[in-house]
Amino acid sequence: MDDAKDRMITALSALAYGPRLDIFRYLVRAEPAGAYAGNIAEALDMRANTLSANLSILTRAGLISSTREGRFILYRANLGMMDTLLSYLTEDCCGGRKNTPSC
Numbered sequence: 001m002d003d004a005k006d007r008m009i010t011a012l013s014a015l016a017y018g019p020r021l022d023i024f025r026y027l028v029r030a031e032p033a034g035a036y037a038g039n040i041a042e043a044l045d046m047r048a049n050t051l052s053a054n055l056s057i058l059t060r061a062g063l064i065s066s067t068r069e070g071r072f073i074l075y076r077a078n079l080g081m082m083d084t085l086l087s088y089l090t091e092d093c094c095g096g097r098k099n100t101p102s103c
Contacts, residue, residue, distance in 0.1 A: 007062065008088050011081065014061035019046065020054045024063055027077035034067075034076035 015021050022044050027035060035043075041051045055075060058064045062081045067074045 004088065008085060011061045011063055011085050014057050014063055017054075019044070019050070020058055023051070023054055024058060024077060027064055027075055028079070028082070031077055031079065034074045036072050036074055038072075040075065 015024060023040060023046075026040060026043060037048070037051060037055065040046070040055075041048055044051075046054075055064065055066070059066060063078055065076050065078055067076075
């Protein structure tokens with residue numbers, strides 16, 4: 001398997017669990033500001049330790065990034081990786097013809 005394919009499998013695997021998909025979608029909606037872990041946990045009614053484990057998996061998959069701001073950590077969706085993943089999934093759509101009605 002090539003590196004690109006491995007990265008896509010890792011990203012898809014990370015998103016293939018409901019709570020992680022919820023976190024990722026929440027962070028996409030929070031762009032460009034991002035969100036702090038406490039806000040994510042509250043919005044999604046998720047325990048801190050569960051959230052932390054899921055954020056780690058999404059970070060390792062390259063789908064989110066984090067920045068420490070004092071005692072808090074700001075999380076943001078990696079929209080570039082999301083675009084890469086979507087492009088990878090659709091690159092062969094419609095025989096390579098872009099912008100056709102079915103693509």
